[in-house]
Amino acid sequence: MVKQYGNIYLIAGISVIGGALFGFDISSMSAIIAGKGYLCYFNQGDEPCLGPRSEVQGGITAAMAGGSWLASLCSGFLADRIGRKKAIMTAAVIWVIGSIIVSASQNIAMLIVGRVINGFSVGIASAQVPVYITELAPPAKRGRLVGMQQWAITWGILIMFFISYGCSFLEGPTAFRVPWALQMIPAIILFFGMMILPESPRWLATKNRWEECEQVLVLTLGKGDTSSPLVAHELKDIKEWLEIERQSQQVSYLELFSPRYINRTHIGLFMQIWSQLCGMNVMMYYITYVFAMAGLTGNTLLVSSSIQYVINVVMTVPALLFVDKIGRRPTLLFGSTFMMIWLFANAGLLATYGTDPGPNGVGGIKEASVEVSGAASKAVIACSYLFVASFAPTWGPVSWIYPPELYPNKIRSKAVALATSGNWAFNFALGYFVPIAFVTIKWKTYVIFGVFCLAMTIHVFFLFPETAGKRLEDVTAMFEDPHGIKYIGTPAWKTRSATFRSSRLEHEESGMQTSDDDLSPERKEKYEENETKEHV
Structure with missing residues (x-):
């Protein structure tokens, strides 16, 4: 039997690799979709190397989120049946399968199928990793540990971007096949790393595996001391909880909309929905389009894009250090307010100083449908960086920390799965919508997301309670x-x-x-x- 370790930071550090898978997908798309190898191989235009049509590119990008939506909904049943730990390991296996198909894609249809399968993996991991950590973490450290999921996402984005950037110098399809194949590595590490971690003691209790439950408590809470009074009290509480839980009916997804849970369900669901509608996907998936509008091309375009990924990693750290002290509400209100400012600023800059580059866009990127130069160009880039710096320590980590804290244990897995499905439903919609929006409504795309940020601020102030500590x-x-x-x-x-x-x-x-x-x-x-x- 594989030896298991109970250090909570090790548990969080390994399990949040599931979040890194999502990050790998984001930056591999943003770095690759502007490369010649990708544009020429999947070209659908009348001229060579224009890449897929805007609506098709939106579908390719959104395919992963579509798979994630379905899988996140199903993940609640999966995690309740086989356990949090095995559900995460299952996600790792699915990711490897999807990555093999994506890296070997011969056409757009095969690419979409592979990305849907990758989405199954991300949907399971994104829903169940926060649940797994929440059920093991002490209250004083819960926000920091669950927030590590977002930090893992930012690291995945950064690492994969530079891998994709390095591979962009390769000729032909190799430029995108190699990075898409390399993204299997973190999933393999996740699968084998989870073997040395314990299962959730509460899930073990629901399966009457009391000896294993106690062993996990000794490992994590008692620090190996079988006579620890903390372990005895925890085990007693779990038994009492389970006795009462079994007297009530099994909770279904429909029950989450009952008068008892509807308020919490709506808050958790909108926590994830707003994290998408704030416009961060514009800055992640399609940042190359935004910077192309600002006149950046070639290697300068990719290097400038990488700076925002570094900002994303660095600015997530303050949240890990202070989110439990500052609280969830002030963090969210600060983030949505400043994101709104930078989005409206970019809309104003593009509307005032932008010019029409023609139907083929800037540098042959048709989604780059507005062109600015000079001081306005630098201002657009600066506002884009400031937007990321506002999202990274606020809505990024808190969107994963907050939902698992809202619900009692018997509904937590399904409730978080439902909330996460909202994330992926809107991720899918925006992934499909944004390329088309850049072509059709141009700078007004920023206005839409700015209004969403205003709505977020009002919603959080009046309806989102404080859960920190x-x-x-x-x-x-x-x-x-x-x-x-x-x-x-x-x-x-x-x-x-x-x-x-x-x-x-x-x-x-x-x-x-x-x-x-x-x-x-x-x-x-x-x-x-x-x-x-x-x-x-």
């Missing part, structure tokens, strides 16, 4: 009473500093058992003592 069941107390009978909604702007008493604490005071699955008062004291010692 709160135990998972304290979050539940913001939405429902201790008995789970009366369903309430605490005003979001009042949840920052307010203290919410979880169902377990309320019931323990009255001598009743409850289904909540967090700390009892005694265990809370010992847990905080353990956290203090570990910090020191």
Whole structure:
């Protein structure tokens, strides 16, 4: 039997490679779609090397998101059946299969099929990696650890971009076949790395695998000490939770829209939807189009694009360090406000100083349908960089951190899967829409995304509660009473500093058992003592 390790940072570090797969896809497309090898091989224009038509390119890009949407919905059932760990390992295998097909593509149809299969992998991983980490992470570190998924995405984007850039000097189809084949490597590392990690103890408990459940708790919470009181309290709480959970009906996706859960379902779903509608995909998938409008060509275009990927990696770090201290709400409000400013600025620059380069666009890239030069060109590039710098420490990581914190354990897997499906549905729509939008409505594309950012700011302020630093069941107390009978909604702007008493604490005071699955008062004291010692 393979030896397993319980260090929570190792667990997060390996599992978030699933996020890197998404990052690899983003930058491989953005770097490759402007290259001659890709444009000539998949050409559909009347002239050579113009590449696929705009609507077809949109379909190629969106194919991955389409597969991710379907897989993310199914991932809840998969993870509940075979476990969080095996679901992530399954995603790794699917990614390898998809990458083989993509790298060997002989035509556009084969390329789309391969990208759909890759999407199955990303859909499973993006939904279940946050659930897996959330169920293992202590509250004080939960935001940082789940946020590592977004950091892994940014690293995947950066690494794959430079691989694709290096391969752009190769001749013919080799320029895109090699990078698409190399993206199998992180999936292989993920598959074998997950072998040394434990399964979620709560999932093991649902399958009556109590001995394994206890072993995982000893490994992760007890630091190898089988007599640790923390382990005993945690195991007791899990047993109590499971006893009550089994008295209730199995939760379906339809149940998520019941009065009890509808508010949380809507918040989690829109958390992921807004992360797409803010316009970040414009800056990631199609950044080469944007910079081509600013007059950059050839290697200068690709190098300038790479700078934003470096910014993305570097600016995600502050979120990992401070998101648990600053909170989710201030982080989201800051990000959406500043993204709106930079999007409206770019729209204004392109509308005021832009000229029409003709039907073939700038440098033969028809999606680069507006051309600016001089100071306006530099301003467009600067605003694009500032947009990424605003997204990276805010909506990027928090969009993965926030949804798993909203739900009780019995619905968490399916609820996060549903929320993530919203991400991929709109990722698909935007991947298809943006190339066409650049050709038809041109600079007005930025106005649309700027308005979305304004709507995000209003939505977050009035309806998104603060979850940072709160135990998972304290979050539940913001939405429902201790008995789970009366369903309430605490005003979001009042949840920052307010203290919410979880169902377990309320019931323990009255001598009743409850289904909540967090700390009892005694265990809370010992847990905080353990956290203090570990910090020191």
